[in-house]
Amino acid sequence: MQWVIISINLFVGLVIALPFDKQDVKIDRSDTNLTKKDEGAFKVYRIVPSTNEQLLQMIHLFENALSDEADFWHPPSTVNQTIDVIVAPEHTEDFSYFLDKHNYKYKVAIEDLKKLLVEKESKIEINRFLNDSRDFVRLNDDAGGFVSRLRMGEYYSYNVLVTWMNRIAEHLPNLAQTVDIGGTTEGRRIIGIKFGRDAPDKKIVVIDAGIHSREWTAIHTASYFINLIVNSRETDSQIASYLDHLVIYIFPVLNPDGYEFTRTERTNPRARMWRKSRSLEDCRFDGIENACCKGVDLNRNFGFRWGEVGSSHYPCSETYHGKSAFSEPESKALADFLTSLKGRLTGYITLHAYSQLWIYSYSHRKNTYAPDIADTASYLARRVAEKAVAKLSSLYGTKFNYGTGPEIIYAFSGGSTDWAKETLKVQYSYTIELRPTYEDWNGFVLDRNELVPTAKETWEGVKVVLDEIEGTWRTSKGFSQRLQGGDEPLVVPIKGPQAKFPELITAENFPLFPFTDQFNTGFELNPANKISMAGDLIVPVPGWGNFDMDSNLYFGNINFDAKVGYQIRPTNHLNIKPETLALLAQNPEFREARKKAKEVVVGRVPYGYEPIKCKPPYCNPFVHNAAVGVEVEQGDDSFFIGGIDFPLPLGENGAGVRFPLSGAVEQGTSPYAYAHGQAINPVSPFDLESIKDDYHINYNGRRRAPSKLTKEKSDLNETKRNFYKKFFDKLPQ
Numbered sequence: 001m002q003w004v005i006i007s008i009n010l011f012v013g014l015v016i017a018l019p020f021d022k023q024d025v026k027i028d029r030s031d032t033n034l035t036k037k038d039e040g041a042f043k044v045y046r047i048v049p050s051t052n053e054q055l056l057q058m059i060h061l062f063e064n065a066l067s068d069e070a071d072f073w074h075p076p077s078t079v080n081q082t083i084d085v086i087v088a089p090e091h092t093e094d095f096s097y098f099l100d101k102h103n104y105k106y107k108v109a110i111e112d113l114k115k116l117l118v119e120k121e122s123k124i125e126i127n128r129f130l131n132d133s134r135d136f137v138r139l140n141d142d143a144g145g146f147v148s149r150l151r152m153g154e155y156y157s158y159n160v161l162v163t164w165m166n167r168i169a170e171h172l173p174n175l176a177q178t179v180d181i182g183g184t185t186e187g188r189r190i191i192g193i194k195f196g197r198d199a200p201d202k203k204i205v206v207i208d209a210g211i212h213s214r215e216w217t218a219i220h221t222a223s224y225f226i227n228l229i230v231n232s233r234e235t236d237s238q239i240a241s242y243l244d245h246l247v248i249y250i251f252p253v254l255n256p257d258g259y260e261f262t263r264t265e266r267t268n269p270r271a272r273m274w275r276k277s278r279s280l281e282d283c284r285f286d287g288i289e290n291a292c293c294k295g296v297d298l299n300r301n302f303g304f305r306w307g308e309v310g311s312s313h314y315p316c317s318e319t320y321h322g323k324s325a326f327s328e329p330e331s332k333a334l335a336d337f338l339t340s341l342k343g344r345l346t347g348y349i350t351l352h353a354y355s356q357l358w359i360y361s362y363s364h365r366k367n368t369y370a371p372d373i374a375d376t377a378s379y380l381a382r383r384v385a386e387k388a389v390a391k392l393s394s395l396y397g398t399k400f401n402y403g404t405g406p407e408i409i410y411a412f413s414g415g416s417t418d419w420a421k422e423t424l425k426v427q428y429s430y431t432i433e434l435r436p437t438y439e440d441w442n443g444f445v446l447d448r449n450e451l452v453p454t455a456k457e458t459w460e461g462v463k464v465v466l467d468e469i470e471g472t473w474r475t476s477k478g479f480s481q482r483l484q485g486g487d488e489p490l491v492v493p494i495k496g497p498q499a500k501f502p503e504l505i506t507a508e509n510f511p512l513f514p515f516t517d518q519f520n521t522g523f524e525l526n527p528a529n530k531i532s533m534a535g536d537l538i539v540p541v542p543g544w545g546n547f548d549m550d551s552n553l554y555f556g557n558i559n560f561d562a563k564v565g566y567q568i569r570p571t572n573h574l575n576i577k578p579e580t581l582a583l584l585a586q587n588p589e590f591r592e593a594r595k596k597a598k599e600v601v602v603g604r605v606p607y608g609y610e611p612i613k614c615k616p617p618y619c620n621p622f623v624h625n626a627a628v629g630v631e632v633e634q635g636d637d638s639f640f641i642g643g644i645d646f647p648l649p650l651g652e653n654g655a656g657v658r659f660p661l662s663g664a665v666e667q668g669t670s671p672y673a674y675a676h677g678q679a680i681n682p683v684s685p686f687d688l689e690s691i692k693d694d695y696h697i698n699y700n701g702r703r704r705a706p707s708k709l710t711k712e713k714s715d716l717n718e719t720k721r722n723f724y725k726k727f728f729d730k731l732p733q
């Protein structure tokens, strides 16, 4: 009877408070009734809430349903976004009734989950035995019977994975060590593997998986990475290079208790679909009874906005966030371990399934980013995510979305990556949701033949992050350390291992506008459309940057239009001196590399049509730039629209300050507008554009005779050469 009451409460009368109090009744739901003989089928419903009311009902259900009644694979997010929920056999009838009654758009995506599990997963080997040598494939170069390669495309017990990692560490001590970061509720140890020789100045990357028990694909992917590193360390130069330059930790199963529980009955949805840890049962009165359940969603238990959104305070929910932040030994162990790496931990990647997403911080609220969003660091995190999903897709065409949680799937708090980003300032902190897509309903039961491809493509994306970190490590070793605080210009090696042109020529390694801080923004309000004035004014404020105001004023028919202009704020983190750029500009290799470098967008020009682009490693803010735009205007007015952008030689040594202006005047009938923004009169303290290769001093210290020079030009160039020579002599000869 109580099941009926619960069902009514959850599915029919979602907002009705029940009139009686049963707080004294304690119902034990621990172990989710594994022994229970289920009559009927577990069904997966695919629901699309089409009104706010329906969405609120679903959110209420998500936050209050017990996981053995309704378990959300895809929690509610916004109106018209799909929700997937597994409903236990004894509740499907009530649930369908509820959906019909409230006119939900829905279908039953999986009629019988158990049947599907039997079909898909009974074919995949599940290894239960320790030291089963059939699982280890012997390599030719393995010494003394050491078997290091684990057969991929299958799932292994936690014991087998740990044994395997121990063997690797034992037999290849120069390559790897195992690490034990703590114990679990049931007394297992959380074991990971550490690759790469440690050194205090090496950057660290941590990759983990299996914080959610049922996400077996993620565990397989992390294991695949271990296998790949061990077995390709000598044949794959990229992996060899990572091992030289980085320290990489991989934890294939962060929640071994939960994982082992999902393996107990792999075709029983009550076991196989377990997401949480196996912590001791906790109780909470849910309005009807005092319900008690085991397990905490460890990825809602971290101390970042704990309990705020996307998690439940009911112990019987699959997203129960625990009694308090870090109440669980597993999340605490990981947090303590990551904290011990603070300062050197540059990459943290956690693997989940599923939806094909590359998520960066923060995920608790829309339009909320890590505090460093405006500076180079977080801008990089976003751009690297973009690059990673492109690279990942290049292998099999699998498309991933990237963004913060609420931007691409749903909001959640208490997750490990947001916590690491906020607390440890980890530059690249990503939650990756593997195959299949959000639209697929069988995410946790991937076809066997998709396991290895999933791992392979994910590695392609992860490599982008590793490359990025490895690149900055090299750069910092060779460049910025030498430069910080010194008065001498940066000496760029042109020979030897540090002379990595064109790899160094990236926007990340050098500030784009090294000499200026710029902050441009604008707001435009267009309340009418008969007579209008529009303008864009960027005022240079000494010591602060340019101030960009962009506005329209319209009179007549009401017409609302708001615009915001922006310019990314460049800062000179490396403290690069003008003289350094002068030196760089003389280096033919550098010039050649810069020619090949891709342009990046750095800001908008007047009237906001075409962004300003420049080529790394630096923008010369004084070069000519132009932009045009066409606007269709439905009013009966005529107008002029356009812009100019010119620098004034106000700075030190004649350096210019940009002073862009644009405007529009409208009167009468004119449905089209043409806008033109342009920067004229480039002003540069170095006149970089005019340094021709012919005038360069070559690297043997001898001058090349300029061929066709007038006396006047020759004298001028002599002065320039003397100016550059002062710094050129510092180059390693």
Ligand SMILES: [Zn+2]
Residues within 6 Å of the ligand: 212, 215, 299, 352, 353
């Ligand atoms: Zn997950």
